[in-house]
Amino acid sequence: MLLLKTNEENFKAQFDELLRRGHMDMENVSKIVLTIIAEIKEQGNGAVKAHIEKFDKWYVENDEALEVKTADMKQAYDALDVKLREALELAYQRIYTYHEKMMPKSWLDFEDNGTVLGQKVTPVDRAGLYIPGGKAAYPSSLLMNAIPALVAGVKEIVVCTPAPNNELNPLLLAAMHLCGIKKAYKVGGASAIAAMAYGTQSIPKVDVITGPGNIFVATAKKLVFGEVNIDMIAGPSEIGVLADESANPHHLAIDLLSQAEHDEMASSILITPSLEIAEKTKTEVYAWLETLERKAIAEVSIKERGAIIVTSSMDEAVDLMNQIAPEHLEVVTSHPFDLLPKIRHAGAIFMGAYTPEPMGDYIAGPNHTLPTGGTAKFYSPLGVENFLKRSSIISMSKQGIEEIGEACALLAHTEGLGAHEASVRVRLKK
Numbered sequence: 001m002l003l004l005k006t007n008e009e010n011f012k013a014q015f016d017e018l019l020r021r022g023h024m025d026m027e028n029v030s031k032i033v034l035t036i037i038a039e040i041k042e043q044g045n046g047a048v049k050a051h052i053e054k055f056d057k058w059y060v061e062n063d064e065a066l067e068v069k070t071a072d073m074k075q076a077y078d079a080l081d082v083k084l085r086e087a088l089e090l091a092y093q094r095i096y097t098y099h100e101k102m103m104p105k106s107w108l109d110f111e112d113n114g115t116v117l118g119q120k121v122t123p124v125d126r127a128g129l130y131i132p133g134g135k136a137a138y139p140s141s142l143l144m145n146a147i148p149a150l151v152a153g154v155k156e157i158v159v160c161t162p163a164p165n166n167e168l169n170p171l172l173l174a175a176m177h178l179c180g181i182k183k184a185y186k187v188g189g190a191s192a193i194a195a196m197a198y199g200t201q202s203i204p205k206v207d208v209i210t211g212p213g214n215i216f217v218a219t220a221k222k223l224v225f226g227e228v229n230i231d232m233i234a235g236p237s238e239i240g241v242l243a244d245e246s247a248n249p250h251h252l253a254i255d256l257l258s259q260a261e262h263d264e265m266a267s268s269i270l271i272t273p274s275l276e277i278a279e280k281t282k283t284e285v286y287a288w289l290e291t292l293e294r295k296a297i298a299e300v301s302i303k304e305r306g307a308i309i310v311t312s313s314m315d316e317a318v319d320l321m322n323q324i325a326p327e328h329l330e331v332v333t334s335h336p337f338d339l340l341p342k343i344r345h346a347g348a349i350f351m352g353a354y355t356p357e358p359m360g361d362y363i364a365g366p367n368h369t370l371p372t373g374g375t376a377k378f379y380s381p382l383g384v385e386n387f388l389k390r391s392s393i394i395s396m397s398k399q400g401i402e403e404i405g406e407a408c409a410l411l412a413h414t415e416g417l418g419a420h421e422a423s424v425r426v427r428l429k430k
């Protein structure tokens, strides 16, 4: 884990290198992903099956074997331990309530002259949810993607998730039942994204693909954008932490590791003006590492994409964090809300010592599907709007066109578009 100081001579070069490491290595991965997409486009299910055999290590006997049975979803739900079912349902309720508040409205605005302007909000017909499942199962991601689609009113939801060795996590199946999923397929990675973008004999083509995944998934989403809509680039997890001397290094260290354990390509960065906090946290990270079940993954992530930066002030720390634009940002300072106005770029912001990032991963309510790789500079968390689109409504009254039609005709005339001009003029009083 790097320990950098902003007052060191070569800090700028080191920081730029850190930013590059955190971002996606498109060149290396794109070639592989482009090949996978081309195969799915050409061969459909045949290529899906071949990719599953290669990456998820099971033989797909026939097309039907790709489908997740709704009976299995129900059985898994019914078999849940009571405490676990209550936890799942609590998460469902909190996520549902949060996303309901986001729902944009259709509206009509009536002008005095009888003209009506407005917008009509409509859900997409069919949404494709990618639920990651290579190195770990993500029932929480099923909730985080299905609930905003349900709140938005999407009628047809398609789920793709990998099933390594043809096994699916029972809590994931139970979460599918809870969300009323009817169409789910055991396919992961770039194949799943391509299958939902172009359609195969089994997997329907969708209008929008949402959901997180590893670098192959994130790259595939980028490459199929345009054929379908996508929510964002939600790749390997990231955590940034801003801390002052009031923070507890034992807590900061495990928060950093909470994202490192997702993926060797995850990144964890603490920025603090306190050298003492920096050094103690680094020691604590290595102590905690020894206790983790997923030590092997977290260790690589911390070694290759973990860093602690000591700044000369908190303002400088915030400025660097804005340049990183992390997926998750914890603000562990004595007065976190004082810093909020200065924080510009982060997918989700976790305020204060009692808001560890995993509360947002599972149960707080906001979505955990978040932009990574610096894309929080222009993307927002997944929300109902990713499953909706707006149509504009325009209704001119006779008086309305007479009042502003002349200006319209003049603009059309000046653009040299005579049919546009005439279409308005024929309706104006002589």
Ligand SMILES: NC(=O)c1ccc[n+]([C@@H]2O[C@H](COP(=O)([O-])OP(=O)(O)OC[C@H]3O[C@@H](n4cnc5c(N)ncnc54)[C@H](O)[C@@H]3O)[C@@H](O)[C@H]2O)c1
Pocket (backbone or CB within 6 Å): 032, 055, 056, 131, 132, 133, 134, 135, 136, 138, 141, 162, 187, 188, 189, 190, 191, 212, 213, 214, 215, 216, 217, 234, 235, 236, 237, 262, 263, 266, 327, 368, 369, 370, 371, 372
């Ligand atoms: N940003 C977010 O909102 C968010 C949320 C949850 C999880 N995540 C991230 O999701 C990711 C989950 O990753 P995962 O790997 O566990 O599951 P995954 O489902 O994303 O990927 C597994 C699939 O990757 C493909 N794959 C694996 N190795 C490959 C190779 N060498 N070439 C081509 N394809 C290959 C296979 O098709 C496999 O089924 C992690 O990076 C985690 O940090 C991000």
Ligand SMILES: N[C@H](CO)Cc1c[nH]c[nH+]1
Pocket (backbone or CB within 6 Å): 138, 140, 141, 236, 237, 238, 259, 327, 361, 368, 369, 370
């Ligand atoms: N932290 C992940 C988003 O980067 C979401 C997640 C799901 N389960 C645990 N964590």
Ligand SMILES: [Zn+2]
Pocket (backbone or CB within 6 Å): 237, 258, 259, 262, 358, 361
């Ligand atoms: Zn997480």
